[in-house]
Amino acid sequence: MKLGVLTTLYADRSFEAVLYTAKEAGLDCVEIGTGNYPGDAHIDVVGLLASEAARRSYLDAVSARGLEISALSCHGNPLHPQRDKAIASHDVFRRTVEVAGKLGVPCVNLFSGCPGDSEEARFPNWVTCAWPTDFQEILEWQWKEKVIPYWKAQAAFAKSNGVRLAFEMHPGFVVYNNATLLRLREACGEAVGAQSHPIHPFRPAHDRATAPALGCSRNPRFPAGASAMTGSRGAAGGEVTITAATVGSSISAWTESSTGTPNSAAVAGARLPPATARNRPPRLCFARHSAKVRAM
Numbered sequence: 266m267k268l269g270v271l272t273t274l275y276a277d278r279s280f281e282a283v284l285y286t287a288k289e290a291g292l293d294c295v296e297i298g299t300g301n302y303p304g305d306a307h308i309d310v311v312g313l314l315a316s317e318a319a320r321r322s323y324l325d326a327v328s329a330r331g332l333e334i335s336a337l338s339c340h341g342n343p344l345h346p347q348r349d350k351a352i353a354s355h356d357v358f359r360r361t362v363e364v365a366g367k368l369g370v371p372c373v374n375l376f377s378g379c380p381g382d383s384e385e386a387r388f389p390n391w392v393t394c395a396w397p398t399d400f401q402e403i404l405e406w407q408w409k410e411k412v413i414p415y416w417k418a419q420a421a422f423a424k425s426n427g428v429r430l431a432f433e434m435h436p437g438f439v440v441y442n443n444a445t446l447l448r449l450r451e452a453c454g455e456a457v458g459a460q461s462h463p464i465h466p467f468r469p470a471h472d473r474a475t476a477p478a479l480g481c482s483r484n485p486r487f488p489a490g491a492s493a494m495t496g497s498r499g500a501a502g503g504e505v506t507i508t509a510a511t512v513g514s515s516i517s518a519w520t521e522s523s524t525g526t527p528n529s530a531a532v533a534g535a536r537l538p539p540a541t542a543r544n545r546p547p548r549l550c551f552a553r554h555s556a557k558v559r560a561m
């Protein structure tokens with residue numbers, strides 16, 4: 266198990282100062298933002314792409330402190346219906362994949378993005394309701410015309426650079442739960458994986474830890490394959506158990522409406538803790554195959 270930090274948290278400090286902080290804290294790795302929402306305070310992507318010497322110097326600064334780069338992060342919205350915003354996110358993504366390949370960084374962390382509801386849309390339209398059926402028509406149009414064509418091409422590009430794409434399943438974007446992540450992976454191939462984030466299982470419609478089953482992102486904050494927040498390892502091939510301290514309202518109705526079919530948490534009658542308990546650290550053991558959620 267390795268622990269790291271997203272350097273965006275220290276955007277007001279120099280790269281060297283952040284590396285010193287990470288080392289002093291006993292961390293093993295750093296995740297570096299390359300633009301879009303995370304910003305690029307600690308990397309000059311264009312400069313690194315242009316110079317092998319610059320890349321060697323950059324990697325030496327990290328390795329000299331006993332650290333490694335676990336991932337590059339470029340979370341944005343390349344599917345945004347406003348073309349200028351989509352192009353800006355796309356360009357950052359492409360440069361990030363290229364520089365990750367040249368630096369030997371295995372993963373790029375990102376959002377899937379979210380398109381609008383038509384070619385004339387100005388803003389993203391995140392569909393979370395199955396009825397009336399207009400919403401299902403929007404959703405199918407988004408996936409057929411925008412999501413799959415775009416990410417199928419980008420997954421091939423990432424694969425050609427020796428990089429895997431670790432999608433953070435996040436509200437507001439088309440990939441926001443297990444079903445949508447697996448739908449994207451099925452359409453685009455094994456270059457598509459998940460960025461494991463321990464808070465998301467406590468958000469509606471995201472009930473299982475999918476990342477390890479996909480063999481993808483070792484989130485430098487809480488790596489896949491380990492027990493987030495507790496530091497103990499889960500048993501390989503075992504079950505994923507999320508234990509909540511308090512039982513609150515059921516997530517069943519929300520997940521069934523948003524995906525069209527109940528997910529495993531809903532079927533099992535899993536419940537979210539009330540708002541006052543949601544910030545309590547969960548026991549979250551990541552394993553490889555199946556998952557079970559229970560409330561205690």
